[in-house]
Amino acid sequence: MIPFHRYKHWVLVQFVPKEKDSAKRKELCRKAGDKVQAFLNDQKLKRSTLFDVESRSDESLALAEGMVLGSYQFLKYKTEKEGMHTLREIAIFSDCISKNTLAELNATLDGVAFTRDLVNEPNSFLTAPAFAREIEKKVKEAGISIEVLNKKKIEALQMGGILGVNKGSHEPPVFIILEHKPEKAINKKPLILIGKGIVYDTGGMNLKTGNFMENMKTDMAGGAAVAGTLFALATAGLPYHVIGLIPATDNRPGPKAIVSGDVLRMENGMTVEVVNTDAEGRLILADALSYAKRYEPALTIDMATLTGSAVRALGQKAMAGMQSNAKKEHQLLLDCGFEVFERIVELPLWDDYGEGLKSEVADIKNIGGPEAGAITAGKFLQRFTDYPFIHLDIAGPCFLDKRDSYRGQGGTGVGVRLIVEFIKKRMK
Structure with missing residues (x-):
């Protein structure tokens, strides 16, 4: 310069x-x-x-x-x-950049900024109900339909994962449903985006120690990215049918909180033995993945700050990606990751990684052993899908303690530019 x-x-x-x-x-x-x-x-x-x-x-x-x-x-x-x-x-x-191209870029960057704002908010403001209100306020500007299921409706759906994680909280959970369905959408079956919405994670009764609780306000970055992506797509007017599902609660210890050894019955009827209450994100995501089946999705992508294992393996420069029955779509997502430099490192979902999830008292445990934690988390989620599925663990790049060029400091908004680029490529 x-x-x-x-x-x-x-x-x-x-x-x-x-x-x-x-x-x-x-x-x-x-x-x-x-x-x-x-x-x-x-x-x-x-x-x-x-x-x-x-x-x-x-x-x-x-x-x-x-x-x-x-x-x-x-x-x-x-x-x-x-x-x-x-x-x-x-x-x-x-001479070669159209107004439409600029409008799409503007919409995407607005979606990133909205996502960053949500991730940077403290839990003193952004409880689960406040999370839903902030999203509702923003997405209505873009004409996105939204439904927020309260605790009674979540109970009626028997979403035992969300309800179990919420038991220690003094705030009720919410289940946010967003839909961008243009009249001339080019896809017959929807793309479903699911985002983890743990607005604060203490670890529950398996309480986090030392500085491991620092920045746990960011444990809803996946949910924020889903909301930001839907906002970007609708603002840009992209003719693609997308549904967003965001289960949201905090995870705290308390008199009624779940403890190790408890068994939860999930939305699809499967039972889960809770071995560690700090592996809570997968519990709420499992209910959302089961709920997604009713839409008969062409593809479901979840974004979640799911494991420290992914951070230890990849640092803050990349996210971990896993796929089930979506090899072609995952390869396109990998390519898009390099295009926007929100890079993905593919990890396997081999069957033998699921061995550690076997339980003596329930259908499945919520964690495997101490090794390959990011993969066994993906294997857990896979059990709640029977459709093409991609899991993105964004725990590393979602938040930065130190400034890193244009990614800034704090919430990065990771995931929004990636998914928008992916959808644009799918439309061609």
């Missing part, structure tokens, strides 16, 4: 990186965009115009994307707004 200030306005010249791989080249442009926005905000500028002088649409859009994502801030609880970014508008002049 070369800055000039000989004119009435700042002029910045950004060169397209010399990188043969197009996905890596776009990622370098996003990172360059983050540096550009930092410079513009340091100068207290409000507007920027990007000239695509070489008609490099992909690189120009990636640069703008990095500028917008890098400029995000969560300042809701700051009494002093010192350091607040001033950049509010980015205009793009290009």
Whole structure:
């Protein structure tokens, strides 16, 4: 980046990186965009115009994307707004970028920002009912239909996983159903997105120790990503039928909380022996996966901050992905992950990984052994599906303690750009 200030306005010249791989080249442009926005905000500028002088649409859009994502801030609880970014508008002049393409990018980035906002909210504000209210308020702007099932309706559906995890809480659970169903949707059977909505995870009676409870307000990042994705799709007007399911509660110890050895009966009638109450996310997801069957989905994708095992294996640069009867779709998702640089590392769901989930007192246990935790969690979820299914463990990249270029600090909104890109590719 070369800055000039000989004119009435700042002029910045950004060169397209010399990188043969197009996905890596776009990622370098996003990172360059983050540096550009930092410079513009340091100068207290409000507007920027990007000239695509070489008609490099992909690189120009990636640069703008990095500028917008890098400029995000969560300042809701700051009494002093010192350091607040001033950049509010980015205009793009290009011969090869359509208004529709820009509108789709804007919608996607708005969805990411909404997801980040939800993930960054503290549990003192974002209880499960508040989570539902915030989502309802936002998605109605985009014309998405929403139904929020309260505790009585969850009890009527016999969702023992959600109800069991919620037993230690002083707040009721909710089950959020979102639907984007355009009149001219090109898919006959819906894509279902399921997001884990644990608004705070203490570990329950298997209480987390030391600093392991830090940032557990982010355990609903999967649910937030589902809401953000639906918002992006509807705002962009993409003609694709998508349903979002978000089971939400917190996980706390308490006089009535579930304990190790308890047995829960799930929505589909299967019984689960609770070996560890800190493996709660899979319990609420299992009910959602069973509930999804009534829609006869073409494909179901869940996004969840599910295991520390995935974080230890992959760090914060990638998510773990597993598939069941969805090999072609999963490969497309892997490709999309590299395109938007929300990368996925595929893990196997081999049958023998399920051996550790066998229970002497119930149909299945909620955890396996100490090894391959991310995979055995996926195997647990697989037991509640009989349709094409992809599981994404986003525990690593969903939240960053330190700033990382345009991904920022705090909630990253991971999953939104990935799924939007996946759907756009499926539409072609």
